[in-house]
Amino acid sequence: xxxxxxxxxxxxxxxxxxxxxxxxxxxxxxxxxxxxxxxxxxxxxxxxxxxxxxxxxxxxxxxxxxxxxxxxxxxxxxxxxxxxxxxxxxxxxxxxxxxxxxxxxxxxxxxxxxxxxxxxxxxxxxxxxxxxxxxxxxxxxxxxxxxxxxxxxxxxxxxxxxxxxxxxxxxxxxxxxxxxxxxxxxxxxxxxxxxxxxxxxxxxxxxxxxxxxxxxxxxxxxxxxxxxxxxxxxxxxxxxxxxxxxxxxxxxxxxxxxxxxxxxxxxxxxxxxxxxxxxxxxxxxxxxxxxxxxxxxxxxxxxxxxxxxxxxxxxxxxxxxxxxxxxxxxxxxxxxxxxxxxxxxxxxxxxxxxxxxxxxxxxxxxxxxxxxxxxxxxxxxxxxxxxxxxxxxxxxxxxxxxxxxxxxxxxxxxxxxxxxxxxxxxxxxxxxxxxxxxxxxxxxxxxxxxxxxxxx
Amino acid sequence: xxxxxxxxxxxxxxxxxxxxxxxxxxxxxxxxxxxxxxxxxxxxxxxxxxxxxxxxxxxxxxxxxxxxxxxxxxxxxxxxxxxxxxxxxxxxxxxxxxxxxxxxxxxxxxxxxxxxxxxxxxxxxxxxxxxxxxxxxxxxxxxxxxxxxxxxxxxxxxxxxxxxxxxxxxxxxxxxxxxxxxxxxxxxxxxxxxxxxxxxxxxxxxxxxxxxxxxxxxxxxxxxxxxxxxxxxxxxxxxxxxxxxxxxxxxxxxxxxxxxxxxxxxxxxxxxxxxxxxxxxxxxxxxxxxxxxxxxxxxxxxxxxxxxxxxxxxxxxxxxxxxxxxxxxxxxxxxxxxxxxxxxxxxxxxxxxxxxxxxxxxxxxxxxxxxxxxxxxxxxxxxxxxxxxxxxxxxxxxxxxxxxxxxxxxxxxxxxxxxxxxxxxxxxxxxxxxxxxxxxxxxxxxxxxxxxxxxxxxxxxxxxxxxxxxxxxxxxxxxxxxxxxxxxxxxxxxxxxxxxxx
Numbered sequence: 001x002x003x004x005x006x007x008x009x010x011x012x013x014x015x016x017x018x019x020x021x022x023x024x025x026x027x028x029x030x031x032x033x034x035x036x037x038x039x040x041x042x043x044x045x046x047x048x049x050x051x052x053x054x055x056x057x058x059x060x061x062x063x064x065x066x067x068x069x070x071x072x073x074x075x076x077x078x079x080x081x082x083x084x085x086x087x088x089x090x091x092x093x094x095x096x097x098x099x100x101x102x103x104x105x106x107x108x109x110x111x112x113x114x115x116x117x118x119x120x121x122x123x124x125x126x127x128x129x130x131x132x133x134x135x136x137x138x139x140x141x142x143x144x145x146x147x148x149x150x151x152x153x154x155x156x157x158x159x160x161x162x163x164x165x166x167x168x169x170x171x172x173x174x175x176x177x178x179x180x181x182x183x184x185x186x187x188x189x190x191x192x193x194x195x196x197x198x199x200x201x202x203x204x205x206x207x208x209x210x211x212x213x214x215x216x217x218x219x220x221x222x223x224x225x226x227x228x229x230x231x232x233x234x235x236x237x238x239x240x241x242x243x244x245x246x247x248x249x250x251x252x253x254x255x256x257x258x259x260x261x262x263x264x265x266x267x268x269x270x271x272x273x274x275x276x277x278x279x280x281x282x283x284x285x286x287x288x289x290x291x292x293x294x295x296x297x298x299x300x301x302x303x304x305x306x307x308x309x310x311x312x313x314x315x316x317x318x319x320x321x322x323x324x325x326x327x328x329x330x331x332x333x334x335x336x337x338x339x340x341x342x343x344x345x346x347x348x349x350x351x352x353x354x355x356x357x358x359x360x361x362x363x364x365x366x367x368x369x370x371x372x373x374x375x376x377x378x379x380x381x382x383x384x385x386x387x388x389x390x391x392x393x394x395x396x397x398x399x400x401x402x403x404x405x406x407x408x409x410x411x412x413x414x415x416x417x418x419x420x421x422x423x424x425x426x427x428x429x430x431x432x433x434x435x436x437x438x439x440x441x442x443x444x445x446x447x448x449x450x451x452x453x454x455x456x
Numbered sequence: 457x458x459x460x461x462x463x464x465x466x467x468x469x470x471x472x473x474x475x476x477x478x479x480x481x482x483x484x485x486x487x488x489x490x491x492x493x494x495x496x497x498x499x500x501x502x503x504x505x506x507x508x509x510x511x512x513x514x515x516x517x518x519x520x521x522x523x524x525x526x527x528x529x530x531x532x533x534x535x536x537x538x539x540x541x542x543x544x545x546x547x548x549x550x551x552x553x554x555x556x557x558x559x560x561x562x563x564x565x566x567x568x569x570x571x572x573x574x575x576x577x578x579x580x581x582x583x584x585x586x587x588x589x590x591x592x593x594x595x596x597x598x599x600x601x602x603x604x605x606x607x608x609x610x611x612x613x614x615x616x617x618x619x620x621x622x623x624x625x626x627x628x629x630x631x632x633x634x635x636x637x638x639x640x641x642x643x644x645x646x647x648x649x650x651x652x653x654x655x656x657x658x659x660x661x662x663x664x665x666x667x668x669x670x671x672x673x674x675x676x677x678x679x680x681x682x683x684x685x686x687x688x689x690x691x692x693x694x695x696x697x698x699x700x701x702x703x704x705x706x707x708x709x710x711x712x713x714x715x716x717x718x719x720x721x722x723x724x725x726x727x728x729x730x731x732x733x734x735x736x737x738x739x740x741x742x743x744x745x746x747x748x749x750x751x752x753x754x755x756x757x758x759x760x761x762x763x764x765x766x767x768x769x770x771x772x773x774x775x776x777x778x779x780x781x782x783x784x785x786x787x788x789x790x791x792x793x794x795x796x797x798x799x800x801x802x803x804x805x806x807x808x809x810x811x812x813x814x815x816x817x818x819x820x821x822x823x824x825x826x827x828x829x830x831x832x833x834x835x836x837x838x839x840x841x842x843x844x845x846x847x848x849x850x851x852x853x854x855x856x857x858x859x860x861x862x863x864x865x866x867x868x869x870x871x872x873x874x875x876x877x878x879x880x881x882x883x884x885x886x887x888x889x890x891x892x893x894x895x896x897x898x899x900x901x902x903x904x905x906x907x908x909x910x911x912x913x914x915x916x917x918x919x920x921x922x923x924x925x926x927x928x929x930x931x932x933x934x935x936x937x938x939x940x941x942x943x944x945x946x947x948x949x950x951x952x953x954x955x956x957x958x
Contacts, residue, residue: 113490114490114576114640115487115488116487116488116489116503116506117487117488118488119506119509122509122512122786122787123786124505124508124509124512125710125711125714125784126707126708126709126711126715127501127502127505127707128502128505129502129508129509129510130488130493130502130503130505130506132506132572132573132576133487135572135639135640136489136490137640179642181643182642182643183561183564183568183955183956184568184633184634184636184641184644185568185572185636185640185641185642185644186565186569186571186572186573186636186639187569187572187640188565188955190640190642241642296957297957379552379553379554379555380552380554381554381557
C-alpha cells in the first residue's frame with residue numbers, strides 16, 4: 001500500500017507507508033565538453049602542442065556552468081642540432097616548458113544547491129514533511145589550476161647517466177574546499193571557493209648504470225621532490241567570513257585560511273605541557289601568558305603535514321641468474337598529529353578496557369611530571385594541542401625481492417622455456433620518528449611472496 | 457581526405473546543436489532542490505511540515521525541551537546514580553561533562569537547523585511572486601507567519617537555555633546567542649539578550665498578523681483553531697460556529713489547534729513578555745486567549761479528566777483539550793515508555809521518579825493533579841491503562857503551551873496593578889483543580905506570598921512538562937525542594953556549545 005504521498009511529488013520512494021519501501025539513491029550530473037587539440041613538429045627539433053576545451057557541468061550554479069580551458073607546450077631537442085654532433089657523449093639533451101589551465105568539478109551536484117529529501121519515517125498531522133539535507137552555495141565557481149612548468153632531460157654516455165629535472169608552479173584559483181561552519185547556521189560544513197593557492201616545487205629523477213656487461217648489471221636510481229604551498233589570495237567570500245569572525249564578540253574560531261598560510265598546516269594550541277601541580281595542561285596564549293583554557297581563537301600553526309622533501313631510491317642488481325631489487329622511500333621535515341595517542345590515552349573511556357598507559361602514565365598526584373593530563377579529568381575531551389604534534393621523518397624499505405632463473409642449459413632439452421623463482425618482501429622495515437600505533441584493526445603488515453614463473 | 461574531415465566537422469557541429477538546451481539542468485531523482493520545492497503550494501506545505509516534524513524530534517519538544525532535559529534541570533527527578541549521566545551533570549553544574557556537552561550540542565544544532573529551514577522558507581515565500589495560494593492568498597500568509605513564529609520560538613528556547621535571565625542581567629545585557637534571520641547565514645555574531653527578546657517579540661507580532669485571517673476570519677473555511685471533538689481534529693475558529701464540526705477540506709489545514717496558530721502565537725507572546733518582565737503586555741496577550749476560552753475553544757479541562765489512569769480509563773492526564781500549541785510525534789509512546797510506565801522497575805527501565813512527590817501536594821490534599829503520580833512516577837505520557845484506540849492522534853501530542861499557563865501568567869502579571877483581579881483568576885484556577893477550600897487566596901495576601909503560591913501552582917500543574925525550571929530562572933528563585941535548597945539559584949546558564957565557534 002502506498003500512502004502519504006506528498007502531492008506534486010508522487011514517486012514511490014517518497015511514500016511514508018509502503019509494504020516494502022523502495023529506497024533509491026542516485027546522483028545525477030551532466031557534463032558536456034568540446035575540445036580542439038593539435039601538435040606540430042619541425043625537423044624533430046622544435047616541438048609544439050596545444051589544446052583548447054570548453055567544459056560545462058550541471059554541478060555549478062546557473063551562472064557559472066561553462067568554462068574554457070587550454071594548454072600550450074614547447075620543446076627543444078638540442079641534441080638533434082647539427083653542431084651537437086661534435087659532442088657524441090651527449091646522447092640526449094632536451095628542454096621543454098608548458099603552460100596550461102585545467103578545471104575540475106569533483107563534487108556532487110547538491111553542493112551548489114540546497115537539497116531537501118522527504119522524511120519517510122514519520123508523518124505529521126498534515127502530511128509528509130521534508131528535511132533540508134545540505135546547505136547549497138549557488139555562488140560556487142569552477143576551480144581552475146594554472147600550471148607552468150619547465151624542465152630538462154639529459155642523458156650522457158648512451159644514457160647510462162640520466163637526469164630529469166623539472167620545476168613547476170601551480171596556481172589554483174577559486175580552490176573549492178569544505179569549510180567548517182558555525183552550527184548556528186544550521187549546518188556544520190559547506191563548500192566554498194576559498195581563494196588562490198600556489199604550489200611550487202621541483203622534482204629530480206636520476207638513473208645511473210654502474211656496471212653493465214654480460215654477467216653483471218648494477219643500476220641505481222632515485223628521486224627527490226619538494227613542494228611548498230601557500231595561500232596567496234583569499235576570495236571575497238572568505239575575506240568577509242574572516243572579517244565577521246574577527247568582529248564577533250565572544251570565542252572566535254581559528255582562521256585557517258589566511259593569506260600567507262599553508263593549507264597543510266596543523267592548527268592546535270601551543271602547549272607548555274602538564275602542570276605538575278594540578279595535572280592540567282597549560283597553554284601558551286598569543287599574548288605570551290600561560291593559561292588552562294582551550295580556546296579556538298588561540299590556535300596557531302604548530303606544524304605542517306607536508307614534508308620539506310621526500311622521494312625514493314632503488315637499486316637493481318643482476319648477476320648471471322640471480323637478481324636482487326630493493327626499493328626505498330623517505331620523507332623528511334613534516335609533522336603529524338598523533339591522534340591515536342590522544343584517543344587511546346587521554347580520550348579513552350576508563351569504564352571500559354583501556355590502554356595500560358591510561359593508568360601508568362597519566363598525572364596522578366602533585367609533583368608528577370607526565371606527558372598526559374590528570375586521570376581524574378577523564379570526562380573532559382582533550383582538544384588539539386601541540387603536545388601531540390610529532391616530527392614525521394620516515395625511511396622505509398618498501399620492497400625487496402630476490403630472484404633466481406634456472407640456467408638455460410638445464411632447460412635446453414626440455415619443453416620448458418624459462419623457469420624463475422622469486423621471493424618478494426613488502427614493507428620490510430620502517431624507521432620513523434613517530435612510534436606509530438596502528439592498533440589491531442589496521443596492523444602493520446609485513447608481506448612475503450614466493451612465486452614461481454614457468455613459461456613453455 | 458580533406459572531404460572526410462569536412463564531413464566529420466559538419467557531423468560534430470550538428471550533434472552539438474542537437475544536444476538539448478537544458479542538458480545541464482538536471483535534478484536528481486530522489487532529492488528535491490529548493491527551487492522545485494518552493495514552486496508549488498504543496499511544496500511550501502511540506503516544507504512547513506518539515507519544521508513541525510523537527511520540532512517534534514527527540515532533540516527538541518519530543519523529549520529534551522519537555523520531559524527530559526528541561527524538566528530534569530528543574531531538579532524534578534530522583535535520578536539513579538548510575539544512569540543519565542548527562543542529566544546528573546546538568547543538575548550538579550558539571551557543564552564540562554562530555555555526555556552533557558553532546559546533549560547540549562544536540563539541542564542547539566536541532567534548534568538552529570529549524571531556524572535555518574524556517575529562514576529558507578521565509579526567504580523563498582517573500583521573494584515568490586508567482587505561486588498562487590488558496591483562500592485569496594491568505595494560506596500563503598499563514599505559512600509565512602507560522603515559519604516566522606517557529607523561528608522566534610526556537611530563538612526564545614535557546615536564549616532561555618544559554619543566557620542569564622533578564623532579572624539578574626540588567627534586563628539582558630549579556631550577548632549569549634545569535635539571532636539568525638537569513639539563509640544561508642554562514643557566521644552569526646552573538647547578540648545581547650534584550651535584543652534577542654525584542655527580535656522574538658517583533659517576529660511573533662508579525663506572525664500573529666499573518667496567520668490571523670486563516671485562523672479567525674469566517675470567509676475562509678481552512679483553519680479551525682478550536683477544540684471541537686475530543687479525539688479528532690483540533691481546530692480554531694471562533695466566529696464560524698456552524699463549521700466547527702466539519703473537518704477542514706484541505707489536509708494542510710487540519711489539526712489547526714495544535715499548530716502555531718493565531719492563539720498559540722498570542723500565548724507565546726504572553727510567555728515572552730513575562731520572561732522580559734513586561735507585565736502589561738504579558739497580561740494583554742494572555743487575556744486575548746483566555747477571553748475566548750470556553751467559546752468552542754480550549755479551556756481548562758474538567759477535573760474529572762485528571763486522575764489515576766490505572767483505575768479510571770476515562771482520564772487523560774496529558775490534557776490535549778488544553779493544548780494551544782503541541783507537537784505531534786508518532787514514535788513518542790515508544791520513547792516515553794522507558795521513562796514513564798506503570799510497570800515495575802527492572803534493569804530494563806530508566807524510570808524517572810518525581811522527587812518530593814508528597815511534598816509538592818502537602819498543602820493541597822484535594823488536588824486532582826496528585827493522582828497523576830502513580831507510585832511517584834508521572835503518568836502524563838504513559839498510555840498504560842488508557843483506551844489507546846480511542847485516543848486517535850491525541851496520543852502522539854506533546855504539550856508545549858497549555859491554556860493553564862496563560863491563567864497563571866494573567867494572575868502574576870496583573871497583581872501589581874489589579875490585585876483583586878489577580879486573586880480572582882488565581883482562585884478560579886485552583887478551584888478548577890479541586891483546591892477551592894485549601895488554596896484560595898484572600899485580598900490580604902502579600903506579593904511574596906502570592907508569588908510563592910504561583911510558583912507552587914506551576915510545580916503542581918506542569919510536572920514533567922519542562923516548564924518549572926524557567927519559572928525559577930525567570931524569577932531568580934531557588935528551587936522549592938523539601939528541606940530547602942539554599943538561598944541562591946545556581947547552574948542555570950549553559951555554556952555555548954563548542955560547535956558554535958568551530
